[in-house]
Structure formats: structure tokens, C-alpha cells
Amino acid sequence: MSDAAIDKDSRTPWPAVYMTAAIVLGAVLAFLLWAVPVRDGARQWTAPMIAGGWMAWTFPVALFFWTIASLLVIFTILAVRFPETPRAGVLRIETTRGDRLFITLLGSAFICLGWLFLAGPPVWWGLGLSLAYAAAVFRWV
Numbered sequence: 798m799s800d801a802a803i804d805k806d807s808r809t810p811w812p813a814v815y816m817t818a819a820i821v822l823g824a825v826l827a828f829l830l831w832a833v834p835v836r837d838g839a840r841q842w843t844a845p846m847i848a849g850g851w852m853a854w855t856f857p858v859a860l861f862f863w864t865i866a867s868l869l870v871i872f873t874i875l876a877v878r879f880p881e882t883p884r885a886g887v888l889r890i891e892t893t894r895g896d897r898l899f900i901t902l903l904g905s906a907f908i909c910l911g912w913l914f915l916a917g918p919p920v921w922w923g924l925g926l927s928l929a930y931a932a933a934v935f936r937w938v
Contacts, residue, residue, distance in 0.1 A: 811878060818874060822867050829859045865902070872898055886938040897938055901931040 833856045834844045846854045872895055883891035892900070905927035912923030 809878075814874060814878075818870055822863075822870065825866075826863060829856065829863060832856075832859075868898060868902075888938055892938055894935075897934050900938060901934045904930055904934065 829846075832846050834841045834846065834848075836844070842856050844855065846856065846859065875894060881893055883893050883896075885891050908927045908930060909920050909923040912920055912926070916922070
């Protein structure tokens with residue numbers, strides 16, 4: 798390891814970066830949970846979070862976008878903290894973590910759409926297949 802890499806690591810307070818990211822992402826998730834409408838004392842998880850809004854911002858939709866944003870934040874921190882060189886996997890194309898994340902998200906979208914077409918809702922089994930697909934992509938692609 799070169800002296801420049803050691804100096805760079807010693808100047809960056811990585812525990813503070815990790816904690817800040819966790820606090821911000823946790824605060825946004827807590828806000829989303831707080832924003833879920835309550836009717837008759839029960840949370841309405843699939844009710845619109847913004848009454849009369851132009852888009853159906855329900856909790857599952859907001860949680861989906863929060864998950865994507867969280868993945869992007871985590872992968873950005875990983876890319877800065879642990880730079881990597883591309884590696885060639887089973888497909889014989891060079892990919893980085895970010896490339897594999899993109900391949901995973903794109904493939905998972907098609908898996909869930911296919912599940913909806915072939916089996917209909919709910920998509921829990923499609924989500925399980927997507928997680929298995931993600932593990933395979935990160936392991937072998």
C-alpha cells in the first residue's frame with residue numbers, strides 16, 4: 798500500500814461517515830413511517846400519503862424509492878472507501894459493484910414483471926427470486 802493511500806485513509810473519519818449515512822437514511826425512513834395515514838386508529842399502509850396528490854405515493858412506493866436511494870448511498874460510500882478494479886465473471890464482461898447493482902435492479906424488475914404476468918399478485922415469490930438472482934449476480938457476474 799502506498800503512503801498516499803495510507804494518508805488518505807487516516808484523514809477520512811470513516812466511522813463518522815458511516816454513522817452520518819445511517820442516521821440520515823434512518824431519519825428518512827422514520828419520516829416515511831410517520832407519514833403513513835392513520836384512520837380509525839389503524840395505519841393504512843396502501844392509502845395515499847399525500848391526499849389529492851398527483852401520484853399515488855403510498856408507503857410501499859416510498860419504501861421502494863428509499864431502498865434504491867439507500868443502495869446508491871451505500872454503494873457510493875463503498876466505492877470511495879474500497880475502490881475496486883473491474884472483474885470478469887461468467888458473462889466475460891468486466892463489471893464493478895455498481896455495474897452488478899444495475900444488472901441486479903434491471904433483472905429484478907423483469908423478474909417481478911414476469912411474476913405479475915404469469916402468477917399475478919402478490920409478488921412475494923417474485924421478490925424471493927429477485928433476491929436469489931441478486932446473490933447470483935454479485936457472486937458470479
